Amino acid sequence: MPEYALLKACNIIKSYAGVQALKGASFELHAGEVHALIGENGAGKSTLIKIMTGAVDVDGGDLFLDGQLVVANSPQHARQLGIAAIYQQPALFPELSVAENIAFGIERKGLWSRIDWHGRRDRAIELLKQMGARISPEALAGELSMPEQQLVEIARSLGAEAKVLIMDEPTASLPEQDTQNLFRVIRELRDRGVGIIYISHRLEELALIADRVTVLRDGQTIDTRLMKDVDRGELIHLMVGRELSDVFPKREVQMGDVVLEIRNLSSRRAGINNVNLTVRAGEIIGLAGLVGSGRTELARTIFGLTPADEGEIRINGRPVVIGSPAEAIRHGIAYVPEDRRRHGVVLDLPISHNITLASLNGLAKFGALDFKREREIAVDFVNRLEVKTPSTYKPASTLSGGNQQKVALSRWLATEPGILILDEPTQGIDVGAKAEIHKLMCDLAAGGMAILMISSEMPEVMGMSDRIAVMHDGTVLEVLSRSEATQQKLLSLALGDNLGAQASLPA
Ligand SMILES: Nc1ncnc2c1ncn2[C@@H]1O[C@H](COP(=O)(O)OP(=O)(O)OP(=O)(O)O)[C@@H](O)[C@H]1O
Ligand SMILES: [Mg+2]
Structure with missing residues (x-):
């Protein structure tokens, strides 16, 4: 493993309307390593990578790529620098085909006419095949299941030949077999010198794929370790700051x-x-x-x-x-779907509404909503599932990915x-x-x-x-x-x- 910093984030600070998501977090990625980034829901993982990819502006701290300070980062700038990311939720164009989505994502300069569109398309489709994905390039992305969409996104980033590849929970909905295929592709990329940041809540898979691991807690970097030197219990301890049994019999x-x-x-x-x-x-x-x-x-x-x-x-x-x-x-019958961004939470509505949305009828007294009851139920679920938020009145859009999942789940559980x-x-x-x-x-x-x-x-x-x-x-x-x-x-x-x-x- 070549040991120089390909990407370096120093003392990153970021607040969202009163919530301090990052309080001086640091992170260093080598070329040719898979570096896991872990932490509890709301710890600041997605925010840190969004700063690397220019998706959100930074309030303080510095980002270096190949030793050069990255100034005025933006999604386009980051892509040009060779930083590619797969976010927690797939973001494909639903009305375009799989092949078009892949080729479109690889386009770096925004000049469609000057690039070898077909060549890139073919290469990315080849990658999809290498990954063992049984997906037709002609299928419309919007008609694919969530895991299939995820595979397409991964193929797209792979095709972009990024120097830094960031994966925010790529296997969250991938079954074992597909995960193994993905790992094989990740190892190949690593061996070619790509630096990979890998976010996951599946601790057991980190031992299989990660070389190093950095733990975030409450917006701060707690530690960076060699993966082979830490066990599961230790990682959990670093994440939550206390002993915790994670298996519920x-x-x-x-x-x-x-x-x-x-x-x-x-x-x-x-x-x-x-x-x-x-x-x-x-x-x-x-x-x-x-x-x-x-x-x-x-x-x-x-x-x-x-x-x-x-x-x-x-x-x-x-x-x-x-x-x-x-x-x-x-x-x-209640059904909590897997694609909880499209069917899960209503981003603009308060957390409390989101939780009681499906049980609303039961809460309507004399035709009017029982706000007190709504709040009681919401607060109960927020406490039980440890949804990280200052208030149940905040819109669901202010929650981290995992915390949105908890709210979506609560809504259907509340219908009993x-x-x-x-x-x-x-x-x-x-x-x-x-x-x-x-x-x-x-x-x-x-x-x-x-x-x-x-x-x-x-x-x-x-x-x-x-x-x-x-x-x-x-x-x-x-x-x-x-x-x-x-x-x-x-x-x-x-x-x-x-x-x-x-x-x-x-x-
Ligand atoms: N758009 C936003 N507006 C307000 N607060 C936000 C916004 N996005 C994130 N936050 C807050 O910033 C903190 C960090 O969120 P982030 O999404 O980085 O967490 P995470 O570590 O990725 O968590 P998860 O494991 O749940 O994905 C959380 O407390 C979250 O509520
Ligand atoms: Mg996240």
Whole structure:
């Protein structure tokens, strides 16, 4: 690893309308290293990288690239300097094709006519292929799932041949297999001398990919360490400043009757084919599978977003027809989608409104909103999930990514549904709050809720589920009990390999 500072941020200070996000944070990136940047939700990670990419103005401190002071940074300037970033939420042009998005992102000078558009497009598509992404270059970006969009964004940055590549939670919604592909690409880039800043809340993956790690807490740099010299416990301690157990053991709860039963369910539009599944009161079913296996699509079908055209859904033993989300909600189903920027929080509304938005009807007394009750509920969730904000009256746009996730989650939890479908419930959420969300899920199950949880994180699926349904190609291949599920068995099933799963049963 060449040991000179490719990018150096010194004593960076940044405030947003009264909130001091960075209080003199420093960071140093070498060429040819993967440098992880970690910290609790709201610690200032995204703000620091937005300063590097010129997306926000700095209040104080200096930024150096190759030993040169970067002055008057702007997104365009940073791109010209060779600093590329993939943000926490994909930012593609939905009405352009995958190929166009990739080629457009690679354009550095804004002069479309003078560059080898086709060459770059071909190279980026090649990268997409190298990454093992099964995505058509002709597909419209807006029609891709969130993880697919993320893969396109990564290919786009790779194609830009950046010197510094910044990734803000690139694997937040990527299942195991895709993550491994991404890591392979990251290592190749590192070996070519690219400096990579890698933000993630998945601590277990840092050991696999990072050379060094810098910890931010409350807008300050706490420490930079060699990854091989720190263990998980130490990292958590550096992040939160105290001891913390980050694993919440799943409680056994008394299970009740079957609440949700799905029989031979198909939705041609969603690509869902002949799905059978039951969920009992008090049960947490994990839905595992690769990107494109139909997990989110199944959730959308149950919730009436892409209604079923064949088969049956039964709720509490009675057949129901769910043609729209409104009907699903009437039947006591709540769905927390994975793409929480588009469907999750209303950025302009206060946090308190956001939390009570879905349970509003219940709060309306004599036709008027019960503001006191609204505030009580909001404050309760903000405290339980440790949403970092000075006030629940602030707009949701002032929250960090992870804290927005917590608000989106709170909104649906506040409706106290009979059936709760969670798509990547702890995506982008820090270790402490994650354990809190897991605890909350157990409490809800203990109260008789039936929970269907989609998660790409193997430890979460294995740790939280009573049973695990593995999806492949739009259908549920097999449902495993907690005791029969091993990581290897889940993976080979997810790859569509029923026989392989049986062959790998312990002798
Ligand atoms: N546009 C904004 N207006 C007001 N405050 C903001 C704004 N953006 C961020 N903040 C605040 O700055 C602090 C740092 O936020 P930042 O997004 O950098 O955190 P983060 O470390 O990336 O967290 P996460 O892990 O949740 O993504 C937070 O307290 C956040 O509420
Ligand atoms: Mg962030």
